[in-house]
Amino acid sequence: MSKLASLEKIVMEFGAIRALDGVSIDINRGEVLGLMGDNGAGKSTLVKTIAGNFQPTSGRYVFEDQEVRLSGPADARRHGIEVVYQDLALCNNLTAAANVFLGREPMRQVGPFRVLDKKLMNTRSAEIFQELKSETRPADLVDRMSGGQRQAVAIARTRLSNSKLVLMDEPTAAISVRQVAEVLALIRRMKEQGLSVILISHRMPDVFDVCDRVVVMRRGRKVADKRIDQSSPEEVTGLITGAIQAA
Amino acid sequence: MSQSNAPDMNVDLLKRHDRSLLRRLMLTQEMWIAIAIVVLGLAVSMISGKFATSGNLMNVLQNACFIGLMALGMTPVLISGGIDISVGSILGLSGVTLGILLNAGAPLPVGIFGTLFVGLVFGGLNGAVITLAKLPPFIVTLATLSIGRSLALVVSDNQVFYEFGTATESILALGGGYTLGVPNVVYALVVFVIVLHCLLTMTRWGRYIFAIGGNESAARLAGISVDAIKISAYAFSGLMAAVSAIFLVGWLGAVTNAIGTGYELQTIASTVIGGASLTGGFGTALGAAIGAILIEVIRNALLIAGVNPFWQGTFVGGFILAAVLLERIRSLRR
Numbered sequence: 271m272s273k274l275a276s277l278e279k280i281v282m283e284f285g286a287i288r289a290l291d292g293v294s295i296d297i298n299r300g301e302v303l304g305l306m307g308d309n310g311a312g313k314s315t316l317v318k319t320i321a322g323n324f325q326p327t328s329g330r331y332v333f334e335d336q337e338v339r340l341s342g343p344a345d346a347r348r349h350g351i352e353v354v355y356q357d358l359a360l361c362n363n364l365t366a367a368a369n370v371f372l373g374r375e376p377m378r379q380v381g382p383f384r385v386l387d388k389k390l391m392n393t394r395s396a397e398i399f400q401e402l403k404s405e406t407r408p409a410d411l412v413d414r415m416s417g418g419q420r421q422a423v424a425i426a427r428t429r430l431s432n433s434k435l436v437l438m439d440e441p442t443a444a445i446s447v448r449q450v451a452e453v454l455a456l457i458r459r460m461k462e463q464g465l466s467v468i469l470i471s472h473r474m475p476d477v478f479d480v481c482d483r484v485v486v487m488r489r490g491r492k493v494a495d496k497r498i499d500q501s502s503p504e505e506v507t508g509l510i511t512g513a514i515q516a517a
Numbered sequence: 518m519s520q521s522n523a524p525d526m527n528v529d530l531l532k533r534h535d536r537s538l539l540r541r542l543m544l545t546q547e548m549w550i551a552i553a554i555v556v557l558g559l560a561v562s563m564i565s566g567k568f569a570t571s572g573n574l575m576n577v578l579q580n581a582c583f584i585g586l587m588a589l590g591m592t593p594v595l596i597s598g599g600i601d602i603s604v605g606s607i608l609g610l611s612g613v614t615l616g617i618l619l620n621a622g623a624p625l626p627v628g629i630f631g632t633l634f635v636g637l638v639f640g641g642l643n644g645a646v647i648t649l650a651k652l653p654p655f656i657v658t659l660a661t662l663s664i665g666r667s668l669a670l671v672v673s674d675n676q677v678f679y680e681f682g683t684a685t686e687s688i689l690a691l692g693g694g695y696t697l698g699v700p701n702v703v704y705a706l707v708v709f710v711i712v713l714h715c716l717l718t719m720t721r722w723g724r725y726i727f728a729i730g731g732n733e734s735a736a737r738l739a740g741i742s743v744d745a746i747k748i749s750a751y752a753f754s755g756l757m758a759a760v761s762a763i764f765l766v767g768w769l770g771a772v773t774n775a776i777g778t779g780y781e782l783q784t785i786a787s788t789v790i791g792g793a794s795l796t797g798g799f800g801t802a803l804g805a806a807i808g809a810i811l812i813e814v815i816r817n818a819l820l821i822a823g824v825n826p827f828w829q830g831t832f833v834g835g836f837i838l839a840a841v842l843l844e845r846i847r848s849l850r851r
Contacts, residue, residue, distance in 0.1 A: 343738060343740070344740050347740075353738075355738065359732065359734065359735035359738045359739070360732065360735055361727070361728045361731030361732045361735055361736070361798075362731055362732065362798070363727060363730065363731035363798035363799060364724075364727060364728060364731055368724065368727075368728075372724075372728055372735070372736070372739040372741070373736075373739030373740040373741050374739075374740075375721055375724060377721070383719075384720075385715075385719040385720065386719055386720065386721065386724060
């Protein structure tokens with residue numbers, strides 16, 4: 271597996287608080303990496319650093335063999351880094367297609383005016399949902415969708431651009447069991463298409479179901495970085511709580 | 518582009534929406550309000566022959582247009598999740614501006630330009646304070662409601678303007694005149710309904726107004742310049758208040774600094790009755806205009822039916838409640 275990105279000794283300080291204390295992680299192409307840890311362990315800070323929301327206090331962030339300093343989420347997106355947010359960041363009052371294309375709507379010329387190309391947005395979204403094997407309909411309002419369908423809309427957003435790394439923050443936290451299976455299937459599909467996925471999750475079964483590797487954080491430090499088949503839920507639980515110091 | 522690749526299943530699902538056009542129409546608030554207007558009109562016509570005369574109907578329509586123009590301005594603000602209660606004062610200040618400019622001998626185009634400029638800038642400042650200082654729109658526009666009315670007093674020095682110099686005839690003709698038997702302001706309302714409808718449904722600006730009202734942080738994460746869009750919405754609201762001021766001044770033939778006082782309530786009521794959501798995310802241009810017409814029909818109907826005019830506010834308030842309840846019921850059915 272070739273390396274897509276790596277974090278080297280990343281430190282992130284907020285005033286006197288050291289949220290990340292020298293974290294180093296490699297992210298490989300076509301790999302699903304599970305990121306686990308208790309609340310306040312530094313998962314969110316780490317993800318926000320990777321996504322360009324935070325600039326690390328020190329340390330190197332290498333993406334595709336080049337050191338990067340991301341100025342914000344838009345800059346990250348230009349590099350091919352996309353985030354699927356925990357609250358999904360969708361507009362309930364808009365259609366699925368409108369959400370997929372939000373902020374990058376294709377336009378067409380009508381006389382002297384440039385207007386939204388709704389037809390293109392609908393057909394392209396339908397294609398992406400088809401690819402994801404999701405039954406989401408482009409013209410439906412997100413308001414009326416199930417958790418799984420909303421997840422598909424959020425993921426479809428990342429498929430518009432030539433994304434290489436998708437960060438998913440607790441995608442299965444607030445949805446039904448049946449929908450969890452749907453979301454995990456979506457993650458597998460992204461992996462099949464060669465994308466790297468970082469899955470932040472509290473749910474042990476999900477991580478052991480779809481991830482190739484698991485990284486455990488505790489108090490701003492990385493305490494484990496193992497292949498999933500060489501670890502066990504018991505071990506990871508111990509690492510999260512601190513019952514096991516490191517592995 | 519890549520339509521040939523579109524999977525059959527999904528294309529089929531896209532078409533499904535067109536089939537139920539009639540049903541969808543029946544679900545729109547505009548349709549219900551239009552029905553309410555017709556029913557109310559028929560009922561009043563049975564009580565009195567005075568209602569359904571062409572003179573009275575034109576009068577109702579004309580009165581509705583002044584509020585209707587402002588309601589169009591209010592629509593994007595409400596959709597984006599905000600509110601602008603300073604529109605009556607913006608109308609006052611820009612109306613006084615028009616009076617002063619024309620009274621000082623400015624030609625009509627200069628007067629109109631100055632008036633629109635004042636409305637646009639005042640509205641833009643509302644938006645700038647709301648977004649940059651991150652203050653609630655209600656509080657900011659409550660403050661500027663007071664400021665705007667006070668400025669109208671200051672600049673007019675409490676005078677009434679009824680001499681419009683060389684522009685007297687043209688401003689009276691513009692605001693009070695008819696073209697092909699229909700008041701000029703009605704044409705203005707129709708044009709602005711079409712313009713706003715296109716802006717809301719066919720442009721990025723409109724899409725982002727809805728997105729901000731639906732989920733502001735999602736809009737920000739999508740890279741939309743939320744602040745600029747919001748400021749433009751308030752600027753548009755101010756501009757429409759100024760447009761209304763021009764026609765209203767021409768119709769009244771005079772400007773007092775009290776012009777437009779209390780209009781903010783009727784404006785917001787029209788927009789909400791027309792289907793805009795006070796919590797943001799929904800609203801249409803046509804709805805705002807139809808809402809304004811309904812309010813005017815209610816007022817006129819009560820007058821003709823001989824009801825004490827003091828009751829008007831109660832009826833308008835009742836319709837606001839009914840409109841909000843209707844919206845609630847429809848969203849439950851969805």
